[in-house]
Amino acid sequence: MTKKSTETTAPKNRSTTNKTVGVNDINNNDLSSTEILPVAGGGILDRRLFLKRSLIFTTATLITESSVEAAAEGISPTNSGQSPSMLKPGNTFSNYGLPSPYESQTIRWVSANAMADGNGVSWCPLHELEGIITPNGLHYERHHNGVPDIDPANHQLLIHGLVERPLTFSIDDLKRYPMESRICFVECGGNSNAGWNKRPVQAAAGHIHGLVSCSEWTGVPLSILLHEAGIRPNASWLIAEAADGVAMNISIPVEKAMDDAILALYQNGERIRPENGYPLRLLLPGWEGVTNVKWLRRLQLTDQPVMSRNETAKYTELMPSGKSRQFTFEMEAKSLITSPCAGQEMHGAGYYQITGLAWSGKGKITKVEVSADGGKTWADSELQEPVLSKSFTRFRIPWKWDGSLAVIKSRATDETGYVQPERDVLVKERGRHGYFHYNAIVSWEIAAEGYVSYVYA
């Protein structure tokens, strides 16, 4: 509950009679009777304020002493009787748990081709999630011809072409090899592509920007197997092929395969789910999703790319010049505020945490700035540890919303120094027909009534 007596915090309104404090003043102070100076316009507060844990939020309900005893017994103003869950034994144990039925809104949103229902995407509900790990059941999907049913006992990986020794590996073979784990994101090259539209699409944040997810992947470094097969000197590409109904294939430079590519068998601890490539997925950290070939069955070493559908007709980008970019493997730095975000509603003026995700295919995120005045002023958010290369990074910053129209934005910088561009800069450089690799700053407009929508601002 706010303790301020008469005035508000936004700089223009700041009362000169109230005591005002900055973040360094508050270490041992109770801020309940003070004002806090913002560090950027629109009420953005110093990121370290939360660490001081001295803000008074407005959402708790003070209850009278006389009601405490009833509340302690489970009888509260909203519970006229004792909590029903305390009146009987609960459900029994389960071999494999599922989300609460009260969370039935937290699902992937499917958008498939009406004429070919195995072709399309399902969107990860980033606006319902927290932290950096995407639970396996909600990892986004992109399938070209559905999810194949593969018995791992009959699945093999073939490595052939320009190698000294063509080899096949069963899944049991692969499980015996040394493994490594890394937390990293996978993002579809087409994620956020509604941003190329002339007008902003109105949908929940995850339904626009949710073709990206982040997991702990574990598997065998591909370099070990390529060494074992023996790469011939003239081999410069690998053609990776899936065991799905279209034999989805794509070309990958040998340098990436020898760098950090993983033949992933596990996702967040358990074996990969069918829709994420069971029993075997090629993981290319930081590279566009389509190169992370699922249901991997074949790696052919060649001296040139195969020029498959998914590196010519698709996953290339038409530039304003009329030429197309091709082999744009690395996903550029990007960020997204997931709370508050489009599709959510505010609960009145007061303190909020602005939080979201940032990621870069080129390495670590080094900075995420947040603006609450449409980009006029910015402040550094707190990056949650651990900050990992080619992984989601969660950022957080406190905000005091004054209840008037506001536009909030986030802007990521990665360790190469690359800064996420504003939309007009991106559109100027790339036109509006590139379709892929849209990574512009996302702006959410918060109406005075509290509704949050997607705007170009």
Add this chain to the structure above:
Amino acid sequence: MTKKSTETTAPKNRSTTNKTVGVNDINNNDLSSTEILPVAGGGILDRRLFLKRSLIFTTATLITESSVEAAAEGISPTNSGQSPSMLKPGNTFSNYGLPSPYESQTIRWVSANAMADGNGVSWCPLHELEGIITPNGLHYERHHNGVPDIDPANHQLLIHGLVERPLTFSIDDLKRYPMESRICFVECGGNSNAGWNKRPVQAAAGHIHGLVSCSEWTGVPLSILLHEAGIRPNASWLIAEAADGVAMNISIPVEKAMDDAILALYQNGERIRPENGYPLRLLLPGWEGVTNVKWLRRLQLTDQPVMSRNETAKYTELMPSGKSRQFTFEMEAKSLITSPCAGQEMHGAGYYQITGLAWSGKGKITKVEVSADGGKTWADSELQEPVLSKSFTRFRIPWKWDGSLAVIKSRATDETGYVQPERDVLVKERGRHGYFHYNAIVSWEIAAEGYVSYVYA
């Protein structure tokens, strides 16, 4: 790494005509025709060998040039026709994914009270998992009276007792507060307690040691809410109470609540599952599971512990002196080799990766040593980054098994300098009737035939 050039590893089997190398010699060499010097008895190899990626494993199958074309088409010796998954479209998209039906063995193993089926545990199958994240469906369970069905719209948290302002919070209230995420383990105080038995229990590793799991938890730092309620100077304990059928409760020192306690709402990105405390769980990083109260409904500030069943009759440890230890909150450093491990079988002599998990309730793991000769000699394993405080840490080390009887062990050290004890040391100090907090070194015996079993060695 040892540089000795003429001595050996796997002494009895080594060919004296083969070249021998140490890890620093192999950077640009093909090791296929050489021997590698071990760094400890029984064939333990330098942890950096995997990084060199020059070991030749024995599990791939070399196929003839004439068979390659058929294999590339999906026709392999084990597939007389083309891969069935490539001959038809796959399954369609799903709102919420599930594991492959071919992984039906990767489940929690339920051990409930036959007279009261909501009282017991389910074991996490650590022997089937990789990495450090436990998927939500497989997080271990410990329930005292089943899993309550709680509608979050009717659930409230009450903070009362020795506070300035008794407060209640709805789940929607809590969602508006600043949050933080951390990856940390939760371990039942009774985990591994079969180790107190006179003879080692023969079961899969997770069914003996799997009352521990590790997730990314996200929620509101408890200190923020306690500050808001205002802790009175004489408040030294909190009584945390659950909304289950037994109103499970336990006493927690205020210092821990103000340090790193979190009111967790999310687990691995999504809302906490019912069996893990939906809609709200108290998370006390590094402290025994029973203090991480699920279905949290009440925190009462007091000047003394409540002396509940779960801190007197249970979760206390009878010592050889006849007295009991009480309030043993922190889980001591521990480690477990998860591959190879009890319940698994080896596939013949050759190179293997020994891998497992280490954790400590007192901070970061700084070292995990591995022995393959029953503890006579040890070598440092590789700790997988990121190494986080009060989290699972995955360790890995290469091993060349010579196919004879072997006993493998792991020994964890944490940042306080504490070293995981051998079983005889632990039993001498604590007796065999303590029941809780068993953290001795685990020994797996590998028979010449390849079967792995639990031994005291």
